[in-house]
Amino acid sequence: MSLGMALEDYIETIYLLGGEKGAVRLTDIARRLNVRKSTVVDALKRLQEQGLAIHERYGDVMLTQKGVELASRVYERHITLYRFLSDVLGVDDVTASREACDLEHFVSSNTTSRLKKFLEFFNQCEKLKDLINTEFKEFLVYGRIPSICEKKEVKMITLKELKTGEEGVIKKVGCDASIRARLLAMGLVPGERVKVAKIAPMGDPMDIIIKGYHLSLRKDEAKCIEVELE
Amino acid sequence: MSLGMALEDYIETIYLLGGEKGAVRLTDIARRLNVRKSTVVDALKRLQEQGLAIHERYGDVMLTQKGVELASRVYERHITLYRFLSDVLGVDDVTASREACDLEHFVSSNTTSRLKKFLEFFNQCEKLKDLINTEFKEFLVYGRIPSICEKKEVKMITLKELKTGEEGVIKKVGCDASIRARLLAMGLVPGERVKVAKIAPMGDPMDIIIKGYHLSLRKDEAKCIEVELE
DNA sequence: ATGATATGTTAGATTAATCGAACAATCAAG
DNA sequence: CTTGATTGTTCGATTAATCTAACATATCAT
Structure with missing residues (x-):
């Protein structure tokens, strides 16, 4: 019953637009997602059927409690992926952002939480951060494993x-x-x-x-x- | 023109089945992907139209040169994702495998190559490997950053x-x-x-x-x- | 060689996601 | 209060991906 990736995009967009500026209009959604208004009407209808959004004719669009929960879960996946792609792998912002949009619909919650942990560890473990930000980045360019990587005999x-x-x-x-x-x-x-x-x-x-x-x-x-x- | 994720799954499956046992039968594909035979017939027709596969009535299924190229590219993405999920994040095999199947259709070639580099670095840099396999895994369980992470004054x-x-x-x-x-x-x-x-x-x-x-x-x-x- | 079993095909239907064109409601500016 | 401009809705059509049910072809075992 997992909603299909298009619909997930709709709630996520409504969620974000809602944060940016109180009332969400159907047209805003269409603009943001680059689809026709008629398509949005359709999506909204289905979202409504699932009890995720509320939209009365010619009125504002709102998310239900359930909708907000789902949306924030999707958005968290997005952010997590984005951060990983951008901070760890060093993918450029535009690609990372676009890609996170696609991938967010498919990462399980288990993987998401591990990825989050990984980022947390990455941010707090100076040694790791250093290794990635200097040695790994060097590796990407020069293709050679620096000797600092060698494990000392223990x-x-x-x-x-x-x-x-x-x-x-x-x-x-x-x-x-x-x-x-x-x-x-x-x-x-x-x-x-x-x-x-x-x-x-x-x-x-x-x-x-x-x-x-x-x-x-x-x-x-x-x-x-x-x-x-x- | 990027083929749609379902079709990508079909060529990938044909590619893998072809490696396992010479001739690929339509039924094998259906079994592997858990879809009806009629669905496969349909997919094969579209694959044929795109010049990626060859399938004569009641005959074996084969990939064209172009098909093999595409398939191996998709498969490489799969393997890369799988290895990352499994080796680095420690996601269990089943989840990692299932998830790689979904994600493989959306990672860009840029990201794939960076991820590959990351894995290569991971495998060759003893220090990183150690940090992930012991300290990060500990962090996943106990939730505390070990003091070994502290960066020495330099x-x-x-x-x-x-x-x-x-x-x-x-x-x-x-x-x-x-x-x-x-x-x-x-x-x-x-x-x-x-x-x-x-x-x-x-x-x-x-x-x-x-x-x-x-x-x-x-x-x-x-x-x-x-x-x-x- | 002749059925039973396994394999493959066709046709018709469904669902999600889209579009364009035409029509309808709302609103802001005289 | 009328009238464009903006915004929203409906309808019919399309495409990809699936299904079921009925039919067709192959193959293997006796």
Whole structure:
């Protein structure tokens, strides 16, 4: 019952025009979408049948609650695609915009949310952003993988084996469910950098620093946390 | 004249079935696309009119040269999208495959080639791959940006100012066109790591190592190359 | 070689999306 | 209040993509 891509375009357009200037006129829609007015009348009729829009003869066009919901979902897909094409792939604005218009009707909500997450990650992870904005862009032009891409050799050991003053990045928290939950809750999640501050005489407990906070860990716990040394 | 998405699906299907088992039968196409045989007859007629396929009554279906070209272009888009959805975003196989089928009809060749480049970069740049496969996947689950993402403070200086034994990553080759071309040709491209091996008594020339090769650079040249220190 | 089964074709109908042409309502400016 | 200009509606037609039902041809197995 997914409405067909043309109709999706109509609600999206109504939604956007509504935001730009209160009352939406049929003619505005026609102009925006480059179709004849008669076509719009038809579309509006079908939209009305689906309970998505309201349009009384010679009157303004409005979206119903349901219509607004659908429209904003479609629009979100549009924006997400646009941002990805433009910011990550570096596609020019016009193409990105036009293409997002077509693609928006076909990306699933699962993919959309992953793409959104990806963009969020992209925007917050300086390292990624840098890699894309400089190295990838260079790659697009020169076609060669910069040596900065090479992965440095890494050693995997458990947190227990780290010595005082050493640092590592958590790769896996492999403990039993209950312990694991507690450790994760304390901030010991994969990807975090840990540093050993001090180790008690008997090697138990050990004092570690993560995200600036001190934590005390027992040998048993440290044993099942895998870390990566640079 | 871009053929309509349904017809694109037909040639793509014929192309793939042809690869799987020599002769392509109308029924195979119908089964694969989940449509009635009569629908396929119709599609085939239109494909024939466009000079993309050949189908004689009760005979096998074949693509013309032109048909094969178009089909492989569509298929390439499909594969590219599939790989991106699956490998980078981590969308499950079934969804990725289904979605690629829809999207393939709308991505421009410009976007496709950028996406291909992106995947190529992704596959060859260990650092990126790692970032996506571990940190991004973690982010999808835990929703937090790992500290590994933080960009280390970098100092930008010119290559001339590096001392013997020091290393840096080339960020920009800002020399005049002719010198620039020569430097780039020697492998001094942005993204590469350089190390200073030796500096002659008067500071000119300097001996650097890039990608394992020694190069000799004059002060003038080194002066306009910006490098980043870690 | 002769049916039964699988394959292929035709014809007629439907639905979504469009168009153009002709007609109808509204409104703003005298 | 009349009258263009603008805006909106109706109608009939077209195209792509589908379907169902009925009919036609091939092929394989005995």
